[in-house]
Amino acid sequence: xxxxxxxxxxxxxxxxxxxxxxxxxxxxxxxxxxxxxxxxxxxxxxxxxxxxxxxxxxxxxxxxxxxxxxxxxxxxxxxxxxxxxxxxxxxxxxxxxxxxxxxxxxxxxxxxxxxxxxxxxxxx
Amino acid sequence: xxxxxxxxxxxxxxxxxxxxxxxxxxxxxxxxxxxxxxxxxxxxxxxxxxxxxxxxxxxxxxxxxxxxxxxxxxxxxxxxxxxxxxxxxxxxxxxxxxxxxxxxxxxxxxxxxxxxxxxxxxxx
DNA sequence: TTGACACGAAACTAAATGGTTTCGTATAAT
DNA sequence: ATTATACGAAACCATTTAGTTTCGTGTCAA
Numbered sequence: 001x002x003x004x005x006x007x008x009x010x011x012x013x014x015x016x017x018x019x020x021x022x023x024x025x026x027x028x029x030x031x032x033x034x035x036x037x038x039x040x041x042x043x044x045x046x047x048x049x050x051x052x053x054x055x056x057x058x059x060x061x062x063x064x065x066x067x068x069x070x071x072x073x074x075x076x077x078x079x080x081x082x083x084x085x086x087x088x089x090x091x092x093x094x095x096x097x098x099x100x101x102x103x104x105x106x107x108x109x110x111x112x113x114x115x116x117x118x119x120x121x122x123x124x
Numbered sequence: 125x126x127x128x129x130x131x132x133x134x135x136x137x138x139x140x141x142x143x144x145x146x147x148x149x150x151x152x153x154x155x156x157x158x159x160x161x162x163x164x165x166x167x168x169x170x171x172x173x174x175x176x177x178x179x180x181x182x183x184x185x186x187x188x189x190x191x192x193x194x195x196x197x198x199x200x201x202x203x204x205x206x207x208x209x210x211x212x213x214x215x216x217x218x219x220x221x222x223x224x225x226x227x228x229x230x231x232x233x234x235x236x237x238x239x240x241x242x243x244x245x246x247x248x
Numbered sequence: 249t250t251g252a253c254a255c256g257a258a259a260c261t262a263a264a265t266g267g268t269t270t271c272g273t274a275t276a277a278t
Numbered sequence: 279a280t281t282a283t284a285c286g287a288a289a290c291c292a293t294t295t296a297g298t299t300t301c302g303t304g305t306c307a308a
Contacts, residue, residue, distance in 0.1 A: 015139035016296085020208075027215060034254060046297055048256070067254050067305040075215035082213075084144075085206055091151060091199035140266085158284060170267055172286070191275040191284050 010077050013057035018042075019050050023073055026060060032068035134201050137181035142166075143174050147197055150184060156192035 014020055018040065025031070025039055037047035051071055054060040058077040063070050138144055142164065149155070149163055161171035175195055178184040182201040187194050 011139045011141075011144070015135045017135075018296090020135070023212070027212070032254075033256095042296085043298065044255080045257095045299085049296075052256095069255065073212075073215060075212045078209060078212050079216065081205070082209055085202060085209065088147070088151070088197075088199045088202050089206075091197060092203060142266090156284075157286095166266085167268065168285080169269085169287095173266075176286095193285065 008053045008056040010057050010059065010080050013054055013059055014081070016050070016053075018047075019054055022047075022050055022054060023059060026071055026073040027075075030063070030070045030072040032065075032070050034068070036071065132177045132180040134181045134183065134204050137178055137183055138205070140174070140177075142171075143178055146171075146174055146178060147183060150195055150197040151199075154187070154194045154196040156189075156194050158192070160195065 014023070021040070022036070025036065033044060033048055033051070036051070037044040040047050051060060051062070055062060055071075059074055060071045061074045063072070138147070145164070146160070149160065157168060157172055157175070160175070161168040164171050175184060175186070179186060179195075183198055184195045185198045187196070
């Protein structure tokens, strides 16, 4: 009775170029599968599978209309990505990091002990 | 003599939880492989492979120091992700999209033709 | 009611992925 | 000089992924 233990997360979902392409296409308007697949150099079934993966990650929503299934973009789950990314922004936004690293850590550090930090996932 | 045709891109690189974990760990300080792998429930070799993939995507840099290879985070390639993401921000930031979609497209649209847009990847 | 269309399910395949163990080699320590 | 350490390369393996073709079913059109 918890989270549906979704098999595909946002990170995985956007890893594939075809799926990123799909997201872009569906941003403009809702479309049925056949129309969508006409934009791709692969079978309708293959596109359908990609759509399923995107749906599992919550990135698209489907709606049955007559005999067709229309898909549309659902961008909200990308916020998780945004959150994740924001954590790393300081690493490139703050140019002083180069100096900071130089000060904190010397090349000749003999016997430096590395902290065994309890690493907590910054995600979700 | 063009782009090195890198096998792994940023999207793929961050798709794996272990690799995201690695990025987080290496944000704090540079570390040699053995120390890094002590944080993971898998062999040093396995971790080494993940590091390689991250390196191919430009997300970590390695530096040889004596007999060890030290790795550090290189966050800059994440900017590509940020750019990609920013494209989709309007979809969740602009609450009016719901209305917009409703106006542009009706449920009873018979014979609606879907634009065959030339879809250009917003990436890179 | 018969046929065409839209779609998902299923079975199958090749290749990629994520992991292992074993081994060779370079460097450091004794 | 010998031994121990740090690491990557290679070979191997199971699972997942990304694609295919075939088939069944529901819906619309003639």
